[in-house]
Amino acid sequence: MKFKQTFLFVFAAVLTLSAYAQKKPKINKANSARESGELAEAKSIIDAAIEHEKTKDDAKTWYYRGLIYATLDTTSNEQFSGLTDNALEEATKAFDKASELDPDEKGLYVTGDMGIPVLMDQQVNGYYSYYYNTAVEAFSSNEYETAVSNFENAAYIIKDDTGAVVNAAFAAHNGELYDAAIKNYRAAMDRGAQSIDLYYNLLNILVAAKKDNDAALALVNEGLEKFPNDPVLTKNRINLLINMDKVEDAKADLKNAIKAEPENPDLYFTLGVLLEETEDIDGAIEAYKKAIEVKPDHFESNFNYGVILINAANDVIKEVNNLGMSKADQKKAREMQPVIEDKLKAALPQWERVYEINPDEVQAIETLAYIYNQLGMKEKYKEMSSKLN
Known part of the structure; x- marks a missing residue:
């Protein structure tokens, strides 16, 4: 009889413990603990909440978890910063999950000062800014590894942002951290960053630092699909093909x-x-x-044809300038003046055409001013000089 009583007592104790373990976590208490600086308690409650049947699918559970882990990630208090080694990842994952469960994010806010609601979107942006601003300070101090790391963290928080990942690439490039630069230039392009400078910069690394012509050629071909008339990419493609004996x-x-x-x-x-x-x-x-x-009106072809024509004149001018002071040299110089004039006259209509297509092209204005001056066309020269000024 005593044996049976003991058995029943143990069984009852197990039931009691089981019931206690299944008690619904108080997620509001978790956030209150966060706000009061009790981060260990906040973490303990919210870790249980994402496992509990009644709270694991609640958007606010994940929202609070994001806030708690973001606070753990950014706290300067060593007592709490060591509670987890993946706070950034967990915070970001939690915010994403909250947004998935509540796409309109109507219930995802806390009450700030003066009773004004602070939305999850604002808090995520603040989290992003924490890392972004830290990165900017490091970049300004030439601490490129720190800058890259923090820009990458900012980019991890807001995954469709291009600003942080572009700056991570620039910081890595400046610090000659070429592998990190390549990774971030590519990430920026994959996220939709449109600047052609990204192609130029990445191409520079692949050619000059990595000496990887195959990768460089693939990049140029990709760039020319987006910027088919770009003369820099076109010329680089040709140089690569020449260097690759193709x-x-x-x-x-x-x-x-x-x-x-x-x-x-x-x-x-x-x-x-x-x-x-x-x-x-x-x-x-x-x-x-x-x-x-x-x-x-194909600008690039008109421009390059004009360059060939003006270079033909300049080649003769250089030859004259390299002549000596002997009578024979001076005689030859005089004989070459008509040749120079003819070549300048041949180039003039083409550069006027370039200018007609794009009146704001500085090199066209400079070249026309030069030709007009060489040919003694004073009024035209003044017009171009005035435009330059």
Whole structure:
């Protein structure tokens, strides 16, 4: 009989403990503990709440968890900062889960000073700003590793933001942390950052620092899909193909592309740049002229053709400038003046055309001012000089 009584007592004790373990966590108490600085208690309650049947699917549970773990992540109190080693990850995951459970975020706020509601979105932005501002301070002090780490943390908090991840790339690049720079430039592009400078900077690392021509060529090809007329990417593509001993392949690809799209001026322009880089100037002129024939206001082709023409004049001018002071040299210089004048006159209409297409192109204005001055066209020269000023 005593044995049975003992058994019943133990069984009852087990039932009592089980009932106690299943008690619903008080999530409001967790947040109150956070606000009063009792972070260990807040963490203990909220960790239980995400496991409990009655609170695990409550958006506010996850919202409070995000706040608690964000506070653990950013606290300067060593007593609490060591309570978890993945606070950033857990806080961000919790905010995301809260937003998933309450897409309108209507119930996700706390009451701030003066009784004004502080929304989850505002708190997440504040969390982001904490890391972003820390990164900016580190960057200003040339502490590039710290800057990169904090910019990356900011980018982790708001995953569709491009500002932090772009700056992480810049900080890494400045600090010659090339692997981190590559990772963040790519992340910025993947998030939709549109600046062509991202391609330029990443290309610089791949070519100069990593010497990875294959990766650089793939990047250039990707960039040209977004910026098909960009002369910097076009020229880099050609230089890469030359360095990779693929010039003939490039020519063949371009010529096949031109056969398929004979009315595409960009293809003629690219062929012109390739031929110019391989010092086939006559072939380049022919390609640029063909692009202009297809599209008369194709700026890049008009511009490059103009550069070839002005360079022809400048080559003769340099030759004259390098002559000595002997009578023979001076005689030769005088004989070459008409040649210079003819070449400048040949270049003039093309640069006027470039200027007509884009009157704000500084190099066109400078070149026209130079030609007008060399040819003694005073009024035209004054007009261009005035525009420059």
